[in-house]
Amino acid sequence: MSNTLKGACIFGQSGGPTSVINASAYGVIRTALDSPEITRVLGAAHGIRGVLDDKLYDMGLEDEYELSLLMNTPSSELGSVRYKIADPDVDDTDYKRILEIFKKYDVRYFFYNGGNDSMDTCEKISRYMTRVNYDCRVMGVPKTIDNDLFGTDHCPGFASAAKYIATTCMEISKDANVYDKGQITIVEIMGRHAGWLAGSAGLASHFGAGPDLVYLPETAFDIDTFVADVTEIYKSKGKVLVAVSEGIHDKDGKLISEYGSDIAGEKDSFGHAQLGGLAVYLASVIKGRTGAKVRGIELSLLQRAGAHLAAKADVEEAFLAGKTAVEAAIAGETGKMVGFDCTRGKQGYTCATKLLPLKDVANFEKKVPLEWIAPGGRGVTQEFVDYVLPLIQGTVERPTEYSLPRYAKLKKILAK
Numbered sequence: 001m002s003n004t005l006k007g008a009c010i011f012g013q014s015g016g017p018t019s020v021i022n023a024s025a026y027g028v029i030r031t032a033l034d035s036p037e038i039t040r041v042l043g044a045a046h047g048i049r050g051v052l053d054d055k056l057y058d059m060g061l062e063d064e065y066e067l068s069l070l071m072n073t074p075s076s077e078l079g080s081v082r083y084k085i086a087d088p089d090v091d092d093t094d095y096k097r098i099l100e101i102f103k104k105y106d107v108r109y110f111f112y113n114g115g116n117d118s119m120d121t122c123e124k125i126s127r128y129m130t131r132v133n134y135d136c137r138v139m140g141v142p143k144t145i146d147n148d149l150f151g152t153d154h155c156p157g158f159a160s161a162a163k164y165i166a167t168t169c170m171e172i173s174k175d176a177n178v179y180d181k182g183q184i185t186i187v188e189i190m191g192r193h194a195g196w197l198a199g200s201a202g203l204a205s206h207f208g209a210g211p212d213l214v215y216l217p218e219t220a221f222d223i224d225t226f227v228a229d230v231t232e233i234y235k236s237k238g239k240v241l242v243a244v245s246e247g248i249h250d251k252d253g254k255l256i257s258e259y260g261s262d263i264a265g266e267k268d269s270f271g272h273a274q275l276g277g278l279a280v281y282l283a284s285v286i287k288g289r290t291g292a293k294v295r296g297i298e299l300s301l302l303q304r305a306g307a308h309l310a311a312k313a314d315v316e317e318a319f320l321a322g323k324t325a326v327e328a329a330i331a332g333e334t335g336k337m338v339g340f341d342c343t344r345g346k347q348g349y350t351c352a353t354k355l356l357p358l359k360d361v362a363n364f365e366k367k368v369p370l371e372w373i374a375p376g377g378r379g380v381t382q383e384f385v386d387y388v389l390p391l392i393q394g395t396v397e398r399p400t401e402y403s404l405p406r407y408a409k410l411k412k413i414l415a416k
Contacts, residue, residue: 003332005135006037007108010051011059012044013143014114014121015082017075018157019164019307020318021113021143022408025077026070027322028111028141029059037330038109042415046079047112048121051101052094056415069408071315072398074305077408085121088128095128102129102136105415109137109329113322115144115155116363119337123358126335137329140337140358141321145304147196150364151356152339156318159391162200163314164306165189166392168299169204169211173241181293184230184240184286188279188298191245193217194367197303198245200388202380211379212240217247218368219377221256226282227289229378234292246278257281307405312394317351324353337361342390349390 011028013021025043032041043057044050057078059067070077085094101107112122119140126138142149147158169187176185189198195216204210212233215221233240248256260281283296321338328336336355343350372384399406 004037005108005137006039007106008040008042009038009109009111009326010042010044010056010105010107011078011111012047012050012113013076013078013080014047014112014118015080015144016115017080017305018143018145019074019160019305019310020156020314021075022070022073022077023315023318024113024141024143024156024322026067027319028113028326029067029070029322031323031326032109033060035326035330038326040105042105042107043078045412047081047083047114047118048085048098049081049083050079052097054101054104056105057410057412058415061413062410066408066410069399069406071319072307072396072405073407074307077410082117084117085124088124088131092128095125098125099129099132099134102134108135109139109326111139111141111322111325111329113141113143115142115146115149116365118143119149119358120362122337123335123362126358130335137332137334138358139325139329139333140361141325142337142339143318145197146191146194148194148365148367149337149339150361150366153342153351154340154391156314156321158196159314159388160306160310161190161197161303162203162388163311163392164303164309165197165200165299166203166210167309168303169201169241169243170207170209172297173204173209173211176241176295177239182234182238184234184242184283184290184292184294186242186244186279186282186286186294186296187211188244188246188296190299190303191217192247193365195245195247195373196368198243199368199372199380199384201243203385203388203392205379206385210241211243212237214243214379215245215248215377216368216373216380217245217249218370218373220251221248221377222250223256223259223285227286230286231290234290242282244278244282248278260284307398310396311392312396313351313391315396320353328355335359344386344390349393
């Protein structure tokens with residue numbers, strides 16, 4: 001039986017931006033435009049919200065050169081969203097609207113680029129389309145700097161964020177050590193439940209100019225132990241650099257960021273707390289306990305889309321993920337997410353793609369293995385470093401104008 005299915009496709013981006021998410025977009029868009037089975041390529045404005053609102057861009061009307069610059073452009077060029085759709089077995093209102101839009105444009109392929117919550121959205125749409133017997137192939141394209149998608153070796157976006165964090169921590173380390181006076185510096189790094197990003201600060205330490213202490217959310221955090229750790233190093237060195245994940249919590253599961261602020265009480269549509277302010281809180285604690293000069297630094301949004309430090313391997317793999325999703329869907333696959341299957345060793349690093357059932361990926365989180373966390377939860381082991389190092393390799397040669405980045409300038413013409 002032939003797997004041939006002809007029709008339009010929709011591509012959408014969701015969740016937090018990265019420095020390489022648009023490389024995945026280009027992988028999908030370029031491959032789809034070049035595929036005779038796909039009759040029209042539509043980009044959803046602000047993810048699934050653009051489908052519901054019938055706000056779709058006709059990507060076939062874009063200039064080819066501008067599309068190619070997506071490889072050079074950070075953040076989510078089509079716009080992102082954090083919108084949770086209900087389970088179709090409980091409330092199918094949104095799904096009826098999605099099906100209406102799919103039929104309007106004869107959409108037979110749907111590609112969604114995002115992290116855990118986005119894969120949940122993707123799985124629900126795939127399940128609904130199967131239930132109502134509408135022939136549409138649904139594929140997830142991975143993206144998250146948190147690196148916490150289940151089943152894949154790593155996620156596009158993580159490596160470039162890790163490289164940014166390691167590089168920035170090295171620079172902070174050099175800056176924080178120039179004066180003859182004592183100083184304690186605390187750097188807050190993203191990572192709600194998984195410590196891959198904070199752990200990447202340990203790469204800087206591995207190369208001699210990084211944090212003395214690194215704390216991940218995989219282990220419980222104790223304020224008194226933290227103060228003792230910092231004080232011990234401060235007394236011996238006179239300088240201390242600390243990296244902390246924004247998601248660190250106490251033994252009861254309470255976020256440390258909630259100790260000093262109620263900002264974590266604010267939730268998005270997926271129930272996630274807005275984190276931040278941790279470095280400032282810990283700095284105030286250390287200042288009060290030691291009297292030392294203390295500085296709190298929050299990397300915040302800077303670490304997500306720092307394309308000027310993007311890893312070439314990350315950009316290429318992000319493109320590969322998008323390209324593979326289209327090729328797999330055309331071949332007959334649906335209800336899957338593209339994942340990576342990698343090897344590291346004496347023969348070097350290799351990365352191949354694989355397909356994972358969306359139902360196995362959605363809402364599962366991959367955390368840093370406990371054996372990769374140093375004793376006492378104060379850093380990462382060599383195994384962690386060996387895992388991350390191959391991912392951050394390579395420097396991207398980027399188009400510029402007057403030495404500033406040349407980003408894509410899409411026309412974003414609405415489909416009719």
